[in-house]
Amino acid sequence: MQQLISRLLSPPGRRFLYSNGREREPEPSESDHPLVGEQISFTRAPSITPREDGRCLAVFTSGGDAQGMNSALRAVVRMAIFSGVRVFAVREGYKGLVEGGKHIEEFRWASVSNILHKGGTVVGTARCKEFREREGRLKAAENLVQRGINNLVVIGGDGSLTGANLFKKEWEGLLAELEEAGRLTRSQVEKCKYLNIVGLVGSIDNDMCGTDMTIGTDSALHRIIEAVDCLTSTAASHQRSFVLEVMGRHCGYLALMAGIAGCADAVFIPERPPNPGWEDSMCYQIAQCRDAGRRHSLVIVSEGAVDSENRPITSEQIRDILQAKLGHDTRITVLGHVQRGGKPSAYDRIISARMGAAAVITLLNAEGEIPPKMIGVQGNVIMQLPLMDCVTKTRAIDTAMKTCEFKQALELRGRSFKRNMELLRRLESCRNPECGSEEDILSPTPVRRFKFAIMNVGAPAAGMNSCNRACIRLLLYKGHTVLGVGNGFSGLLDDDITEMSWDSVTNWAAEGGSNLGTNRIKPTAHTLPEIAAKFGEHHIEGLLIVGGFEAYHSLIILEENRKLYTAFRIPLLGVAATISNNVPGTEYSLGCDTALNTIVSSCDILRQSAQGNRKRVFVVETMGGYCGYLATMAALAGGADAAYIFEEKFTISDIQRDADYLVGKFKDGLERGLLLRNEKCNENFTTTFITELLSEQGKGVFICRDSLLGHLQQGDAPTPYDRILGVQYAAHTVDFLQKHAQENLNSRDKVRAENAESACMIGLQGTKFQAIPLQKLAKDTDFEHRIPTHQWWMSLRPLIAIFAKHKEHDFRGETR
Numbered sequence: 001m002q003q004l005i006s007r008l009l010s011p012p013g014r015r016f017l018y019s020n021g022r023e024r025e026p027e028p029s030e031s032d033h034p035l036v037g038e039q040i041s042f043t044r045a046p047s048i049t050p051r052e053d054g055r056c057l058a059v060f061t062s063g064g065d066a067q068g069m070n071s072a073l074r075a076v077v078r079m080a081i082f083s084g085v086r087v088f089a090v091r092e093g094y095k096g097l098v099e100g101g102k103h104i105e106e107f108r109w110a111s112v113s114n115i116l117h118k119g120g121t122v123v124g125t126a127r128c129k130e131f132r133e134r135e136g137r138l139k140a141a142e143n144l145v146q147r148g149i150n151n152l153v154v155i156g157g158d159g160s161l162t163g164a165n166l167f168k169k170e171w172e173g174l175l176a177e178l179e180e181a182g183r184l185t186r187s188q189v190e191k192c193k194y195l196n197i198v199g200l201v202g203s204i205d206n207d208m209c210g211t212d213m214t215i216g217t218d219s220a221l222h223r224i225i226e227a228v229d230c231l232t233s234t235a236a237s238h239q240r241s242f243v244l245e246v247m248g249r250h251c252g253y254l255a256l257m258a259g260i261a262g263c264a265d266a267v268f269i270p271e272r273p274p275n276p277g278w279e280d281s282m283c284y285q286i287a288q289c290r291d292a293g294r295r296h297s298l299v300i301v302s303e304g305a306v307d308s309e310n311r312p313i314t315s316e317q318i319r320d321i322l323q324a325k326l327g328h329d330t331r332i333t334v335l336g337h338v339q340r341g342g343k344p345s346a347y348d349r350i351i352s353a354r355m356g357a358a359a360v361i362t363l364l365n366a367e368g369e370i371p372p373k374m375i376g377v378q379g380n381v382i383m384q385l386p387l388m389d390c391v392t393k394t395r396a397i398d399t400a401m402k403t404c405e406f407k408q409a410l411e412l413r414g415r416s417f418k419r420n421m422e423l424l425r426r427l428e429s430c431r432n433p434e435c436g437s438e439e440d441i442l443s444p445t446p447v448r449r450f451k452f453a454i455m456n457v458g459a460p461a462a463g464m465n466s467c468n469r470a471c472i473r474l475l476l477y478k479g480h481t482v483l484g485v486g487n488g489f490s491g492l493l494d495d496d497i498t499e500m501s502w503d504s505v506t507n508w509a510a511e512g513g514s515n516l517g518t519n520r521i522k523p524t525a526h527t528l529p530e531i532a533a534k535f536g537e538h539h540i541e542g543l544l545i546v547g548g549f550e551a552y553h554s555l556i557i558l559e560e561n562r563k564l565y566t567a568f569r570i571p572l573l574g575v576a577a578t579i580s581n582n583v584p585g586t587e588y589s590l591g592c593d594t595a596l597n598t599i600v601s602s603c604d605i606l607r608q609s610a611q612g613n614r615k616r617v618f619v620v621e622t623m624g625g626y627c628g629y630l631a632t633m634a635a636l637a638g639g640a641d642a643a644y645i646f647e648e649k650f651t652i653s654d655i656q657r658d659a660d661y662l663v664g665k666f667k668d669g670l671e672r673g674l675l676l677r678n679e680k681c682n683e684n685f686t687t688t689f690i691t692e693l694l695s696e697q698g699k700g701v702f703i704c705r706d707s708l709l710g711h712l713q714q715g716d717a718p719t720p721y722d723r724i725l726g727v728q729y730a731a732h733t734v735d736f737l738q739k740h741a742q743e744n745l746n747s748r749d750k751v752r753a754e755n756a757e758s759a760c761m762i763g764l765q766g767t768k769f770q771a772i773p774l775q776k777l778a779k780d781t782d783f784e785h786r787i788p789t790h791q792w793w794m795s796l797r798p799l800i801a802i803f804a805k806h807k808e809h810d811f812r813g814e815t816r
């Protein structure tokens with residue numbers, strides 16, 4: 001046990017670990033929030049001693065509910081039990097703490113079974129007046145100490161975390177008072193003489209400083225974008241305008257991101273009050289889009305939106321303006337609590353699980369009393385931060401907004417918020433060039449105009465269209481010509497080439513797959529001369545390929561042949577778009593979030609089918625080629641018992657052991673099992689083989705069935721994340737293509753790019769988008785298996801086993 005925990009938990013300290021345990025220097029903080037934090041990693045690192053000192057902890061949810069709270073609760077409970085710590089769940093938030101009794105219940109492993117996929121919080125939440133009073137907190141302290149609890153995990157918003165902080169501050173005084181009144185004994189007080197607290201931010205608003213995302217935000221965005229898609233079709237049918245009001249309290253994050261993902265014509269958020277006269281500019285912008293052929297208009301307004309004098313901007317006001325000034329038939333949709341409902345998205349389940357585990361790690365690592373901590377996520381990294389610094393900074397934003405210091409408020413929201421706002425502004429200002437004046441089009445970047453080509457290569461992936469669309473429009477806006485190449489390299493050779501116009505990509509963002517057309521064909525020695533000739537014939541001065549591993553590999557081939565063909569001496573750029581997430585240079589490729597959500601929804605359906613005492617184990621085969629990303633993440637988000645992947649060796653005895661363990665679990669009352677198997681994890685241990693083996697081993701105990709999700713995994717409409725990522729990639733792509741075309745103009749005004757920096761993939765690493773030279777990426781690529789040699793998500797794998805209650809010997813973890 002000790003060895004295993006050591007492997008999983010790293011101690012506090014500014015340690016930055018790669019997933020293989022290699023230590024690296026902390027990078028100069030690109031963190032959005034300059035709050036000093038410590039990384040919590042689940043990698044091999046020297047660490048804590050498992051606690052067998054009678055330490056108990058309690059966990060509860062408080063404030064407004066948020067999707068993903070159940071996943072956090074499950075993670076806290078299971079990580080605690082796994083680590084030998086008793087864990088209590090408090091029902092109804094602070095109300096339960098104050099009332100005690102049956103509200104505080106010791107939880108077992110099974111207490112959090114079958115909750116991962118549920119919205120809201122199964123232990124209830126409340127806003128509790130009594131806890132705001134000292135008397136209430138006195139009762140709460142009494143209830144905790146009587147049960148020997150002095151470690152708290154609070155899952156809630158800023159209010160809940162502030163309350164927890166105050167509780168901690170008062171703890172000593174409260175205990176002294178309780179002892180004096182004879183309500184607690186000396187030894188009880190002695191055992192719980194300090195209170196350690198860790199907060200997880202559960203709120204759809206994403207309004208807390210210190211973390212890039214709060215639990216529930218991604219799911220709320222799913223609800224909003226589902227609504228946008230629904231409104232779009234009815235609005236376009238009637239040529240109507242819609243005002244969509246979204247939640248977020250005083251934070252504009254939901255409206256901002258929904259605006260980018262949902263291609264809104266205008267967005268109003270609290271942090272960016274529009275300039276006086278905004279009514280006319282909004283109408284102008286909307287009218288231009290209508291003139292360009294758009295059949296509907298969409299304005300997204302945050303519930304907290306204000307004008308420059310801090311007066312609310314309401315949905316009704318916007319509707320009336322659109323009706324009066326433009327004569328539009330305009331309707332309002334207020335989404336309200338729908339946004340807080342429904343199933344948690346895959347991202348919310350995973351992030352909550354990681355945060356929940358990190359909260360327990362933080363409490364177990366504590367030697368004595370520690371200052372209150374908050375667990376946040378920055379980029380892909382789980383961080384432990386000083387709780388009150390985060391709360392104080394968050395409160396400072398409210399103050400700044402109250403006093404109309406909007407610039408300051410925006411500054412405090414952090415870099416990524418600001419970057420997304422700049423992106424929105426860029427999209428908003430990018431009007432249809434056919435409508436805008438010449439000056440409008442060219443003023444932002446006075447570069448020579450170029451002719452760029454864009455194509456998709458590889459299998460279709462959600463988000464490709466969003467990226468293609470944004471890229472085409474941003475390039476057109478800058479005055480460039482864009483050639484859309486249909487069906488990849490074969491289309492190029494067949495002259496399937498169209499000059500793209502503004503309205504040729506209308507409504508693309510909401511569509512999955514590739515509207516340009518895509519296939520896996522790469523350039524070969526045979527086709528290279530023809531490809532070069534086509535580049536020359538069409539005067540292509542820069543190429544963007546949006547696609548999977550084949551896209552990456554094709555670009556490498558083109559770059560390698562720059563020596564032979566001048567036509568390839570142009571900026572060559574790739575954007576990773578594949579459900580497999582196996583392209584080097586980026587942590588997330590377009591499409592993998594949509595695929596993951598599709599797989600996880602399928603797992604939820606299978607779970608339901610196994611319900612009702614049907615005693616089923618499902619073996620679900622996922623795509624991904626040799627890359628185990630989808631299987632691993634789906635196992636985490638779907639609550640699977642194991643995930644077989646290529647990157648982590650496994651043998652027949654591992655499968656055998658999983659079978660035995662499942663038999664044991666079913667005998668203990670489990671009703672269903674779930675195993676994920678990546679399609680190429682092992683050529684002999686096929687899905688059928690594993691299913692049959694389990695069927696044999698489980699005879700009389702459970703029935704085993706396989707489920708091959710196949711191409712369903714390519715998903716339907718892209719998730720908000722894939723749409724947004726597509727636009728973010730596009731913005732960086734446009735900058736790259738322009739820059740490298742311009743920089744590599746020779747004296748005869750010809751683009752002649754020959755340096756390694758002009759042939760790149762754009763990748764997302766942490767919170768940063770970077771163009772990484774293909775030559776550099778090639779060194780870290782396993783070309784045989786078409787995967788990067790380092791994959792960040794591998795370090796999350798032990799969590800699957802922990803949450804699935806494997807015994808210690810069941811942990812594999814030997815990587816290839």
Ligand SMILES: Nc1ncnc2c1ncn2[C@@H]1O[C@H](COP(=O)(O)OP(=O)(O)OP(=O)(O)O)[C@@H](O)[C@H]1O
Nearest residue numbers: 063064094127128131132156157158159160163203
């Ligand atoms: N200053 C405080 N002192 C003591 N308790 C507090 C304080 N602020 C909040 N709480 C407790 O936390 C509960 C939840 O707080 P609040 O209603 O502000 O929601 P929240 O946690 O900020 O979540 P959200 O804003 O996302 O709904 C309150 O009802 C109260 O019991």
Ligand SMILES: O=P(O)(O)OC[C@H]1O[C@](O)(CO)[C@@H](O)[C@@H]1O
Nearest residue numbers: 064157203204205247248249340
């Ligand atoms: O659920 P209630 O109490 O109506 O609160 C609604 C508020 O809670 C949130 O949903 C979460 O903080 C806000 O977006 C919204 O303003």
Ligand SMILES: [Mg+2]
Nearest residue numbers: 063157158159
């Ligand atoms: Mg709050």
